[in-house]
Amino acid sequence: MSIEVKIPSVGESVQEAVLAEWFKQDGDTVRKDEPLFVIETDKVTLEVVAEADGVLKITVPAGETVAIGAVVGSIDPADVSATPPEKTESAETPQPETEAPQKPEQAKAPAPAASKTAAQSATSADKIPLAPSVRRLVAEKHLDVSKIKGTGPGGRINKGDVLLYLENAPAGIPEPAETTASGGEPVALVATEERKPMSPIRKRIAQRLLESKQNTAMLTTFNEIDMSRAMEIRSLYKEAFKKRHNVSLGFMSFFVKACVQALQEVPEINAFIDGSDIIYHNYQHIGVAVGTERGLVVPVIRHAERMNYAQVEKAIVDYVAKIKENRLELADLEGGTFTVSNGGVYGSLLSTPILNMPQSGILGMHKIEKRPVVIDDEIVIRPMMYVALSYDHRIVDGKGAVTCLKRIKEFIENPERMALEV
Known part of the structure; x- marks a missing residue:
């Protein structure tokens, strides 16, 4: 029988909260006491953890305002040990060129340094559990998360840790690649605005x-x-x-x-x-x-x-x-x-x-x-x-x-x- 995931009570005067962020995706396997999502009220911000092992089903997306006690998802207490194991690093790594030699005219030019760094950061980020907002920031800045010290529960990396790392960033962090047109000419970046509701x-x-x-x-x-x-x-x-x-x-x-x-x-x-x-x-x-x-x-x-x-x-x-x-x-x-x-x-x-x-x-x-x-x-x-x-x-x-x-x-x-x- 599935276990309901509810918005907890944080005080008699608080009737609703914003489901600010899910730390897991729909269908992910979760463990008991692992953080699931964070809620915001007009007074506090609170993380909600899983009550049991199982597979998560999300019914209310992030950003929604929900009543205290509302059901926002469920956990199916299936046998989590039966979930397929993650691919090993060796399985994801391409075979060396010596096993399948290419003709000289087929050889590819080496990737730019910035792209290599971005790939490394993406691979590193995949191995470390991150909240969606943190993962986006890491991807945008091409960061290697293994170099960022986490201060969250269990050493988990939060957005504040990433921002602090950027403030003291080493000189080697690459800038995002310049946008170019099909002819190779740089394209001027357009100034944009973003509107967000107040928390x-x-x-x-x-x-x-x-x-x-x-x-x-x-x-x-x-x-x-x-x-x-x-x-x-x-x-x-x-x-x-x-x-x-x-x-x-x-x-x-x-x-x-x-x-x-x-x-x-x-x-x-x-x-x-x-x-x-x-x-x-x-x-x-x-x-x-x-x-x-x-x-x-x-x-x-x-x-x-x-x-x-x-x-x-x-x-x-x-x-x-x-x-x-x-x-x-x-x-x-x-x-x-x-x-x-x-x-x-x-x-x-x-x-x-x-x-x-x-x-x-x-x-x-x-x-x-x-x-x-x-x-x-x-x-x-x-x-x-x-x-x-x-x-x-x-x-x-x-x-x-x-x-x-x-x-x-x-x-x-x-x-x-x-x-x-x-």
Whole structure:
């Protein structure tokens, strides 16, 4: 009896999803727990795996919007061991010319180098399971996938891995062959456009950002932080920290801990407006904005006030792994009271972060850059970071916002103060 493949529930508030991509073709043999397809909702992206071994039958193609619980295919639990074995490489390889010598006039000219590389990449791609979108990109760029490191489940190569490889591409990657007319003359390439529907996540991001701009009195205050002491402590203890806690010590844990203490001193930035009431939270659920291939997501570190540096770093690493493997759940994104966004990882020097409603504050971190600063009437070179705190002026006064950001600056410039709570 066939096993139905259904769209799983990802939360009570989600009623439908987009079947974004099938990782398998109709009629393919699948194994239990092997990824079948990926769905997108307005909040999360999630991979769905096979419940059993068998032969896949697809009834709903990629790109369709389907209801939660809808059947999109089935798995026939046939004897997968009975499927014919793949052809061996030796069977696909042409016989050497010595076995069937050609006359000189019949000999073919050698293929161009670019074509040879394309054939190699196609052969390599056939041996490695790839999603259709990844396979297309590999074919377009004539890439050898055996040289690309996969970060997906089981080391599977995703689109992000290919794009990262292209960014750091070796000089030997060939360009696509130039299009020529029948007479051998180059043909000018025509500029084209492509129209694609917005994904549910992108629609939701656009909706929430517009809502934030229209329904809050957002204002931003700026400051700069001397990162010398934080960098010194990180460098001094990073090996011992990694050895003891099995996680790297990053700057995000410094900022999360600094935000926790600053929010406790200025509680209105950790509060929400609900109608004519203000809801104050006696806990700090810190959202950490993470950019993904499909859009920005903000997983929440719950009760950050109870965590030490290692617990914060482990929570961030766990969320990053979930995002890469499309395992992020709706519950991971709910309940945040304040957000930290690090635009510095993309090279941003200064920006104005937008509030993540219904929150009243968001901290924007930026890249560390050496700059001349005046200390004790002397000009010295220090690693500096601009920081920005956007806040809802309906609930937060300028004094509270400036005080909060100033306290974050003091804690980062002297991390020992966080341990002493002074």
